[in-house]
Amino acid sequence: MSVINRMLRDLDQRQQQTKNQTYTPAAVAPQPIHWLWIVAIVVISAAVIVGALNLWWMYSDKTTPNEREQVVDVQSTSNQPNSIATLPKSEPKPEPQPVSKEAEKPAVETPKQAQTIVDVRALEQVQEQSAAVEPETQEPAKKEPVAVAQPKPEPAEKESSFAVTRVQLSPTELAEVNLAKAREALEKGEQARGQELLEKALMVKPDHVIVRSELAAYWYGRGMTTRALTLLQQGLDMKPQQSEWQLLYARMLERIGRVEQAYTALITIDLNAAEVQELLKLRAAAATQLGYFNEAAADYTALAAEFGAQRWWLAAAVAYEDGDNIDAALRCYRQALQYPELGNDARAYIDQRLAVLEGY
16 A cells, blocks of 8 residues: 555646746736636546556556465575575665655656565565575575384294184093083082983983993982983883893892893893803892792802802702702812811801712
8 A cells, every 4th residue: 555655646746846846936917727728637536546546557467477375485494494594694785865755756646656666675575585594504404204014023933823623522432421420410419410410311322231220229318219221221122231230120120029120121131241250140149039949040050160169059059959959969069168267157057968969
């Protein structure tokens, strides 16, 4: 707006000079000035002022690209410390000589000249600011740290990974696991849990000898004899000559007075089984109770021949005598006397029976 005010002042001065030039001396008779001329001058002056203002405004908004680049470059240099630091120091300006106002002011300022004046002044301000800043005091622009992706260091030794593998237990292994847990529970007095584990073990492995035997013994001990016998009978249906089941089944029957069933369960036994001695003893005892003396004597003779005890020879001799097999009874009595560890009472009994049987 200072430029506009200056232009207005220049126009006022020019009008005053025109008035001074049109002044006529006193010798010359003044010519009357018509009022139309005054109106025309005012209108023309106003039109000139408005036109100049419009042109200046238009040119200030629509600057050429080159001029804009110059202004942007000047402003960018004023905002960047590094570029300011590289500018040479401006030489001290000589003091301007006083110039009269008429010489200082141009006769007529066009809008382009006004824009040039503005650019020059802006450039002078930038140079003054750059001169005021010492290059030595300028700090270099701090570079922003740039994040650089560093490669991840590989571990010296890879961590060992433990793969969890599911182990499929066989029916036999699973039955044995449950059997071990059942025994532990029964030792602790946890009867219900022990029974449950035994039943689970039998479900996965029905022909497991120890599991079926211990479950049957548990039920028999709890007074569930029928259930125990049924369990053993089901096992013998699968394996008729399974020695352990035969022995346990026959003992339960013998104790509850079912001797005939016990003897029938032992009709066929495996003479190579580990339980053969107990099987023969139980079958011979059942046969004796049933009156099958010769069958009992045969089992006692087998026991005496296999295990070599004098008492089995004595038992066989008595069974044969009861079965009216005198010759077999005499042989067994004499065989029993061969053992030095035979007691005096047993010797006295044998001597008495030999005397009686030999007299016949």
